Amino acid sequence: MVSLLSRASSYGPFEVIRPAASGGTASVFIARDRSTERLVALKVLEETGDPKRFDREARILATIVHPNVVRYVAHGIAQSGRPWLAMEWLEGEDLDARLDRAPLSIEQTLHVARGIAEVLAYAHSRRLVHRDLKPGNVFLVDRDPSQLRVLDFGIATDFTESGITKTGTIIGTAQYMAPEQALDVRTVDARTDVFALGAILYHCLTGQPPYRGASLRELLAYVVQAKARPIREVAPSVPAELAALVTRMMARNPDHRPADGGALIHELLEARRLVGRDDERKEERDEHERGSSLAGDRSLEMHA
Numbered sequence: 001m002v003s004l005l006s007r008a009s010s011y012g013p014f015e016v017i018r019p020a021a022s023g024g025t026a027s028v029f030i031a032r033d034r035s036t037e038r039l040v041a042l043k044v045l046e047e048t049g050d051p052k053r054f055d056r057e058a059r060i061l062a063t064i065v066h067p068n069v070v071r072y073v074a075h076g077i078a079q080s081g082r083p084w085l086a087m088e089w090l091e092g093e094d095l096d097a098r099l100d101r102a103p104l105s106i107e108q109t110l111h112v113a114r115g116i117a118e119v120l121a122y123a124h125s126r127r128l129v130h131r132d133l134k135p136g137n138v139f140l141v142d143r144d145p146s147q148l149r150v151l152d153f154g155i156a157t158d159f160t161e162s163g164i165t166k167t168g169t170i171i172g173t174a175q176y177m178a179p180e181q182a183l184d185v186r187t188v189d190a191r192t193d194v195f196a197l198g199a200i201l202y203h204c205l206t207g208q209p210p211y212r213g214a215s216l217r218e219l220l221a222y223v224v225q226a227k228a229r230p231i232r233e234v235a236p237s238v239p240a241e242l243a244a245l246v247t248r249m250m251a252r253n254p255d256h257r258p259a260d261g262g263a264l265i266h267e268l269l270e271a272r273r274l275v276g277r278d279d280e281r282k283e284e285r286d287e288h289e290r291g292s293s294l295a296g297d298r299s300l301e302m303h304a
């Protein structure tokens with residue numbers, strides 16, 4: 001019995017401590033390397049998952065070395081036949097959990113934008129496309145938006161293959177999905193990731209995903225039309241330059257979006273500069289108002 005139990009919680013050199021999360025096709029555990037005591041996030045494929053794809057994609061993650069992508073540790077197949085993937089253990093929360101609590105500030109949103117755009121620039125220059133960017137695949141280390149890690153990289157789910165198996169998964173993914181991906185997964189390219197990041201930023205800024213539908217069919221109808229409520233209609237305090245960039249990232253026609261992660265970084269820098277100028281203008285206004293109210297106070301004093 002004991003040996004059965006230990007075998008069930010043993011994956012290569014790792015010993016499961018406890019479950020951490022479960023996603024679409026895999027469960028994530030916190031586990032410990034028996035020899036070094038190091039903690040890892042151990043992702044174990046569900047019985048329904050595709051082992052070949054899990055293996056191929058674990059190999060892709062192994063080739064990605066970027067400060068904003070979760071670090072690969074090892075992968076293998078357990079005695080039970082279950083494939084597993086070990087990654088650095090991250091302390092904090094994913095962006096999905098964060099957005100459930102509250103929207104992000106403009107400053108925090110810009111950190112998220114920059115952090116993910118850097119990953120996309122790196123990946124796109126290597127002809128890799130994430131294909132499944134969404135808040136659940138973005139982790140905020142120590143809950144800090146300026147320290148994010150992109151997850152599920154290369155574990156990108158193929159809409160046609162696995163997404164269909166679980167309606168919940170497809171709905172979660174579809175909310176951030178580009179129209180061309182919903183129509184035909186083969187048309188996916190760098191601009192599909194740009195769209196998904198735009199949809200994530202939309203959610204960060206407005207507190208709600210760009211589309212909501214009562215059913216999957218209704219949701220997909222919105223996705224295909226790529227018609228979301230204008231950002232500043234939902235959140236009027238979002239600076240116009242930033243709202244315009246996010247709207248363009250979510251253009252229905254991929255040609256109208258920034259072409260890839262690299263192009264996006266340039267546009268974000270420009271938007272940031274303009275937003276900064278906006279902040280300065282606002283500060284000047286505030287200062288001015290403070291100044292006049294102080295003057296008011298003084299005049300009151302004088303009258304007193």
Ligand SMILES: Nc1ncnc2c1ncn2[C@@H]1O[C@H](COP(=O)(O)OP(=O)(O)O)[C@@H](O)[C@H]1O
Pocket residue numbers: 020021022023024025026027028041043070087088089090091093094136137139151152155
């Ligand atoms: N390295 C990690 N450290 C801590 N938590 C993690 C880590 N990797 C994943 N998670 C948690 O597990 C969830 C599912 O992981 P993910 O790799 O996205 O699997 P799936 O392919 O099932 O979506 C994530 O949303 C996150 O909350």
Ligand SMILES: [Mg+2]
Pocket residue numbers: 023136137151152
């Ligand atoms: Mg995921």
